[in-house]
Amino acid sequence: MVDQNSNYALQTSEVYVHYGKKMAINNVALNFPKNEVTSLIGPSGCGKSTFLRCLNRMNDVIDICNVKGKFLLNGNVDIYSPDIQVETLREKVGMVFQKPNPFPKTIYENVAYGPKIHGIASSQNELDEIVKDSLHRAGLYEEVKDRMDDIATGLSGGQQQRLCIARAIAIRPEIILMDEPCSALDPIATAKIEDLINELKENYTIIIVTHSMSQASRVSSKTAFFHLGNLVEYGETGKIFTKPDKEQTNDYITGRFG
Amino acid sequence: MSSLEKRLAAEKRFKFYGMFAMTLSLFFVLILMYKIFSTGSGAFVRTTINADVYFDPNFIEVSSNSSKKEIMKASYVDLADQVINQNHPGLDEENFIKVREMYTRKFDYQLRDYIANNPNVIGKTVNLDISASSDLDQIVKGNYPRNVPEAQRKINDYQLSILDSLDSKGKMSKTFNFWFFTNGDSRDPETAGILGALMGSFYALLICFSFAFPIGLLASVYLEEFVKPGKITDIIEVNINNLAAVPSIVYGLLGLGMLIGVFGMPYQVPLVGGLVLGFMTLPTIIIASRASLRGVPPSIREGALAVGATKMQTVFHHVIPLSLPGTLTGTIIGMAQALGETAPLLLIGMVAFVMEIPGGAFDPATGLPSQIYLWSESAERGFLEKTSAGIMLLLSFLIIMNTVAVLVRRKLEVKW
Numbered sequence: 001m002v003d004q005n006s007n008y009a010l011q012t013s014e015v016y017v018h019y020g021k022k023m024a025i026n027n028v029a030l031n032f033p034k035n036e037v038t039s040l041i042g043p044s045g046c047g048k049s050t051f052l053r054c055l056n057r058m059n060d061v062i063d064i065c066n067v068k069g070k071f072l073l074n075g076n077v078d079i080y081s082p083d084i085q086v087e088t089l090r091e092k093v094g095m096v097f098q099k100p101n102p103f104p105k106t107i108y109e110n111v112a113y114g115p116k117i118h119g120i121a122s123s124q125n126e127l128d129e130i131v132k133d134s135l136h137r138a139g140l141y142e143e144v145k146d147r148m149d150d151i152a153t154g155l156s157g158g159q160q161q162r163l164c165i166a167r168a169i170a171i172r173p174e175i176i177l178m179d180e181p182c183s184a185l186d187p188i189a190t191a192k193i194e195d196l197i198n199e200l201k202e203n204y205t206i207i208i209v210t211h212s213m214s215q216a217s218r219v220s221s222k223t224a225f226f227h228l229g230n231l232v233e234y235g236e237t238g239k240i241f242t243k244p245d246k247e248q249t250n251d252y253i254t255g256r257f258g
Numbered sequence: 259m260s261s262l263e264k265r266l267a268a269e270k271r272f273k274f275y276g277m278f279a280m281t282l283s284l285f286f287v288l289i290l291m292y293k294i295f296s297t298g299s300g301a302f303v304r305t306t307i308n309a310d311v312y313f314d315p316n317f318i319e320v321s322s323n324s325s326k327k328e329i330m331k332a333s334y335v336d337l338a339d340q341v342i343n344q345n346h347p348g349l350d351e352e353n354f355i356k357v358r359e360m361y362t363r364k365f366d367y368q369l370r371d372y373i374a375n376n377p378n379v380i381g382k383t384v385n386l387d388i389s390a391s392s393d394l395d396q397i398v399k400g401n402y403p404r405n406v407p408e409a410q411r412k413i414n415d416y417q418l419s420i421l422d423s424l425d426s427k428g429k430m431s432k433t434f435n436f437w438f439f440t441n442g443d444s445r446d447p448e449t450a451g452i453l454g455a456l457m458g459s460f461y462a463l464l465i466c467f468s469f470a471f472p473i474g475l476l477a478s479v480y481l482e483e484f485v486k487p488g489k490i491t492d493i494i495e496v497n498i499n500n501l502a503a504v505p506s507i508v509y510g511l512l513g514l515g516m517l518i519g520v521f522g523m524p525y526q527v528p529l530v531g532g533l534v535l536g537f538m539t540l541p542t543i544i545i546a547s548r549a550s551l552r553g554v555p556p557s558i559r560e561g562a563l564a565v566g567a568t569k570m571q572t573v574f575h576h577v578i579p580l581s582l583p584g585t586l587t588g589t590i591i592g593m594a595q596a597l598g599e600t601a602p603l604l605l606i607g608m609v610a611f612v613m614e615i616p617g618g619a620f621d622p623a624t625g626l627p628s629q630i631y632l633w634s635e636s637a638e639r640g641f642l643e644k645t646s647a648g649i650m651l652l653l654s655f656l657i658i659m660n661t662v663a664v665l666v667r668r669k670l671e672v673k674w
Binding site: 056058061087088089090091094099101102103113114117118164167168170171 | 576
């Protein structure tokens with residue numbers, strides 16, 4: 001399935017993941033089109049988060065986790081190649097986590113941290129601009145512009161999550177991975193994040209793991225359904241939620257299991 | 259009696275036992291405190307004898323133009339004798355010695371220090387409070403009984419009569435004993451002070467901190483964040499926990515055998531004492547630091563890694579700053595423990611008689627606990643109150659350090 005088609009931000013094939021001896025992902029192949037939102041759905045423990053974490057090698061930190069497979073960024077960069085620095089990869093593939101995890105530092109420092117360590121800004125002014133711009137894109141700037149030096153953990157949950165999105169886009173990634181970004185948020189905060197995702201797809205490729213099927217149908221154009229480590233079905237979101245090919249998918253989206 | 263009544267009665271009894279146990283332990287603490295304070299408070303007061311001192315140039319080897327160094331080097335024994343003769347005229351040789359014994363043996367030093375501070379006093383008469391000898395001091399404070407046969411007294415009948423006549427003339431008085439805080443150790447209780455031991459302990463703790471804190475921090479960060487868990491780390495972990503429970507005298511032996519024996523470091527210096535205390539504190543710091551590193555949520559590490567921070571940047575920019583309050587608390591508590599530790603100091607010789615106040619970690623010194631031990635061994639009654647006063651000082655430092663530890667934790671701890 002891997003080809004040199006540059007319409008894909010990320011192409012994967014023959015992906016196997018084991019936790020020790022336990023298989024978590026079994027021969028998954030999935031491509032992510034550029035500037036589109038792809039949802040990964042499925043019941044708990046189906047491997048969708050594990051798969052997502054393979055895409056920026058966050059599984060590297062788990063000792064017992066063993067990842068095999070082909071992962072091509074922009075059609076030519078093998079992200080598991082020994083030549084690839086994982087830090088550079090994560091500069092291109094940002095991530096937003098399930099629970100908002102801002103650093104217990106100021107709002108400014110949270111956003112500025114990534115650009116600082118990568119040396120993206122050449123001057124303090126430029127850094128200020130990046131921080132401002134990132135917060136703007138994350139739809140948070142108006143709310144925090146007067147308290148950039150406040151500690152970020154004092155923000156509301158929804159604001160914290162948007163701050164984490166700002167932190168992720170401050171290093172100008174190509175792809176943003178979102179691991180159930182709204183599961184800890186109330187409906188209003190969730191709606192804001194979903195609006196944000198719709199805006200962000202103009203510039204970024206977004207891959208989102210979600211438990212909420214309505215969220216998947218609202219934000220994504222492509223949807224992949226995982227079950228027990230297998231990719232059961234992948235296709236246009238509209239089709240998956242109305243006329244899925246597989247019975248398993250149908251059972252899940254109609255709420256018969258999961 | 260119904261079952262419920264029985265259970266309620268049992269609960270009442272249990273409460274009573276608990277209260278009894280608590281009251282009993284409080285009672286013991288109070289007795290200890292009372293004993294220490296009642297014995298030790300005397301050390302902060304010194305008996306003095308008021309005397310007119312004529313700084314007779316005939317008995318002084320130096321003049322008001324002499325340099326401070328010359329003044330400090332000269333002898334003032336003759337001047338001191340002269341002052342006694344002036345204030346107690348008509349003494350024969352035998353009685354002179356008796357009267358001389360009523361004043362501190364360091365009389366001449368007291369005169370020397372006065373001249374050094376006021377060189378122009380030579381040739382003039384000044385009214386001074388001269389420190390009494392410790393034995394006289396103890397009589398005045400009522401610690402030695404007066405109404406016993408002369409042979410059982412340190413102060414003989416003649417001296418008592420002089421004391422009473424001085425007292426009736428209003429010459430006896432008591433003053434705050436600042437010498438206790440400014441002097442080093444002395445053979446004479448009235449001039450013995452704690453400063454030498456305090457500085458010894460200070461330098462030892464300084465060495466202890468500079469040695470144990472960075473090593474403990476790095477070891478714990480390495481063990482907790484970098485090394486892959488396995489058999490070797492398990493063995494190391496067990497050993498660290500065991501080392502934290504090793505009696506301190508064993509560390510003293512280590513210091514004696516390794517630092518002094520093998521590396522040839524000097525005996526009885528705070529450098530060696532500090533290193534030994536550092537060995538002892540190291541496991542405590544590592545355990546506390548590892549616990550607080552473990553307390554930093556993994557989501558913070560993930561957040562930093564996800565924006566492309568290296569492992570080391572993640573640890574040094576985020577994890578260590580967040581774990582520092584816990585590490586510091588553990589360190590301060592470990593150092594407080596080290597401050598009170600006596601056995602290692604005994605073994606490496608920080609328990610000798612040292613008069614000079616140490617000017618650094620390489621000067622011979624005692625430590626607070628070993629100084630207390632030294633004084634407690636002394637036969638003279640005057641050292642008994644010094645012992646208790648030393649304990650008061652040591653306890654105050656322990657309380658201060660533990661309070662600081664609590665404050666650090668409260669103030670710096672990050673709430674999640």
